[in-house]
Amino acid sequence: FSNQYTEEEARKLGVVGWVKNTSKGTVTGQVQGPEEKVNAMKSWLTKVGSPSSRIDRTNFSNEKEISKLDFSGFSTRY
Numbered sequence: 001f002s003n004q005y006t007e008e009e010a011r012k013l014g015v016v017g018w019v020k021n022t023s024k025g026t027v028t029g030q031v032q033g034p035e036e037k038v039n040a041m042k043s044w045l046t047k048v049g050s051p052s053s054r055i056d057r058t059n060f061s062n063e064k065e066i067s068k069l070d071f072s073g074f075s076t077r078y
Contacts, residue, residue: 003027003076005050010074015041020077029077032069 006019006029015037019029031041046058 003050006045007074007076009044009048010041013037013040013044016069016071016074018071018075018077030071032066032071 003019003021006027010017010019010031013033015031015033017030017032019027022028031038033041042058042060046055049055
């Protein structure tokens with residue numbers, strides 16, 4: 001899973017947060033932004049993803065409204 005594409009899509013959509021590949025071959029992360037932009041990112045993660053990735057399923061959890069963003073951009077964590 002190439003996080004470069006995820007970072008580019010997040011910046012294009014205007015959401016902030018982070019993404020990380022796990023040792024189990026899955027991807028975890030956090031996305032913050034206006035609801036419609038977060039929904040667009042979720043749709044991209046579910047249907048498109050990076051060119052070399054295979055998406056078997058997506059699971060979004062801990063969704064809540066926040067008063068301010070915790071991140072200033074979108075990054076890959078290692």
